[in-house]
Amino acid sequence: MNIQDIIVAKVEEAIKSIYNKEIETVELQATRKEFEGDITVVIFPMLRTIKGNPQHIGEEIGAYLVANVAEIAKFNVVKGFLNLVISDAFFVDFFNSIKKEKHYGYQSPAPGSKAVMVEYSSPNTNKPLHLGHIRNNLLGYSVAEILQASGRKVYKTQIINDRGIHICKSMLAWQKFGNGETPQSTGLKGDKLVGNYYVAFDKAYKAQIEEMIANGIDKKVAEKEAPLLLEAQEMLRKWEAGNQEVVNLWKTMNGWVYEGFNETYKNLGVDFDQLYYESDTYLLGKDVVADGLQRGVFFKKEDGSVWIDLTDEDLDEKIVLRADGTAVYMTQDIGTAIQRIKDYPDVGGLVYTVGNEQDYHFKVLFLILKKLGFDWADNLYHLSYGMVDLPSGKMKSREGTVVDADDLIIEMSRTAEEISSELGKLDGFSNKGRQQLYKTIGLGALKYYILKVDPKKRILFDPKESIDFQGNTGPFIQYTYARIQSILRKADFDYAQPIDNNYHLHEKERELIKQLQLFPEVIQNAASNFSPALIANYVYDLVKEFNSFYQNVSILGAENTSEKITRVQLSKKVSEIIADALSLLGITVPERM
Incomplete structure (x- = not known):
């Protein structure tokens, strides 16, 4: 049971003990920065059940919690908000429990759980990949990695439009x-x-x-x-x-x-x-349509074409077979979805990474599959995303005005070189090492800039802005990782032993551990919402918290051995979470920068 669950249970117990009342829910939130505390119990919703002064109620519940919950050190009440201070020992125990855990926050698939298939890329074979394909690929790949980290077995696939x-x-x-x-x-x-x-x-x-x-x-x-x-x-x-x-x-x-x-x-x-x-696959689905026609899922018009009536679902009629018996894209997609489940019987859901211009198509596809009676049709998701624009405007493939994916990757590397040279960041690297680092920084910048935005939003992509070494960018996060590796290389003492349970945490150490605690929940939320942006924004917050820690406490120059050991261990774990979070976005981290 985590600390939030413990607090909820004990607040319910306190209300029963003090007021002989029962409440439906206990509302918790993170304590605001300007007040002392870690977790806040909101008193106001309780007033529907408990009559009285919220300040007095908060103080009575707070006193009960301090007396009955070892993890709660003290409390304060501010205008109906009960702020609880969690003991240092709780945070130290937590950190000791995760510090050697590889890929902390990742889950393994539960026995017998269904897999998910994620489709992305799916290009036409008449042109190279372009900037729009890059967003598609990065989103699909990242969502697949996040789903896997959340405890799902994942198959990555694409359908190549080769005819x-x-x-x-x-x-x-x-x-x-x-x-x-x-x-x-x-x-x-x-x-x-x-x-x-x-x-x-x-x-x-x-x-x-x-x-x-x-x-x-x-x-x-x-x-x-x-x-x-x-x-x-x-x-x-x-x-x-x-x-x-x-x-x-x-x-x-x-x-x-x-x-x-x-x-x-x-x-x-x-x-x-x-x-x-x-x-x-282009001939798949015709037999399914024939079967659905017999079962009344579809109907035939006078010209012989076959349709489905979705007007009851606030949609319209949709053709699934032309009058001459040839398939339309919808027919193929019906057949391909069914074929995939046949090919991978352990798959219980499909994710389609396709631009938002196809929103209607996928609403119809998913409804048809449900009406055909497939139980897995409840687990279909359209990972819809907005277009990517450049300052120069919209791209057109047939006119040859697209931003070629290969050219953009090369440009990102060159931009990284140009900005790094201006800042003098890479002195002391060999030429080969620099070229590799430019590529790592450039790709990291590209991926982070695209993935930090909610998938549904349209993006204006600016290569130079993405390679800023300050702010919410890939290079800023990569630079923090490299900074920590430098600290670890300089740590010439054994820092592996557990932190003493009586260790008194500095405020910045406490805040950093609280940020680490959030990672497993962020992975699950990102998986549930099919949103790499949640991972990107989490790792940015973690890096900001670490940089505040770095600027406010001495790490290698700490006054005593316990502080040195604790702060180096904390730095090491933060760097591991940075690397793991970025890997979920498909971004690699440099050891030096």
Whole structure:
């Protein structure tokens, strides 16, 4: 039982003993900084049950708690708030119990508990990953890590959108304009090479439209009947029919893209347990629709198309099968979700990391799966997120105005180098060591800046602002970790023994331990809310608390051995929590900085 549970139980016991009354709930909160205390019992809600002066009631309950709870050293009452001072011995015992615990706050999966599958990235194979994909990948990967730390078994997955008209556009442009170019012959990453041809298609297609309009053809007709578009549509039909030449080209160009993606994922520090491909899943779901039609979940319109009526759920009617019997995206997503549960029977829920423009799609998908009777459909979550903007404005893939993920990673490293050089932070590093550190700082800055924001909010990303060594940034937190490692290297004495139970804590030591106590609860809250921002803001608060501790007490120069041992141990544990919290965000920490 934690201290909060003990206090709640004893407050209820006090009210029964003193007033012979029972109350439904006891409200606790952290004591405000300007008052002495650690935990505050709010008296006002009790006045519905206990009549009297809140000051007097607080004093009576406080006296009872001090007499009956060993962990409570003293109390004070301020305007109906009972502030409890927890004993130093309690905090020392707590710290001794966690100081050697590896990954304190992490939980292991309970026997028989259901796993969760987290989907993220899921790119198209006609262009490289861009800034929007970076937010998607960082969110999905971090949520997967947080869920795992909270005690869930997790599978990381993506579905690669490797088929369709957009893929054929890149293929056709390469056929027409590529002159046999390959990643090897050009020195370009495969995803970049293919992306160039997606842009080339759009340019040539627009030129054809302009020419047709100049010849008196209506713009809408020109857009539908431009020869290049018709050729791309024909190529898609050939692919669906299994034309060997088209399929071979598709395999070759997708292979180039996958090699490029893998390099980006490696540089970004994300990975996957299972890959799904739309070319394998796009026919899934049709049999489910047929079954649902028989059971009355779906209905057929006069033209033969199949729909679901969700008007009772304040939504509208949604098509799940076209009149010609072909699937829509919703059909595929229904079939893919079911297939994933078949592939991983221990999975009891799915998390989809997809931008907020798809909010409606996922509401419909989840409702359909519930109406089809799948019990796991209650555990589906759309990790919806806002767009990422840059000071230069919105990105457009087909026009080639995207912020390329690889270029951004390199730019972050360069920005870290530029700012570090200005501050003179990295004197004494070898050239190789500096380059590695620039990458660590740059990526840490990028990831932290994106993940500290609530996923649902839109972000304006400023690379230079993200690499500030002061304030709520990744480099500031990394720098604090490196500072602690410097302290530990200088500690030339044995500081491993337990802290004496009679040790009198300095106010700053007490505040630091209280901050450490919060970490397990923060992990659980972040997992429940699918929000890396809760971890990011916790670790920032921890770092601020440590820096206040560092500035107000002497660590290695402490007056006596007990203080030295306690403060070095505290510093070490703080650095471990920093490293663990940042690892949940996919951020690595430098030993020197």
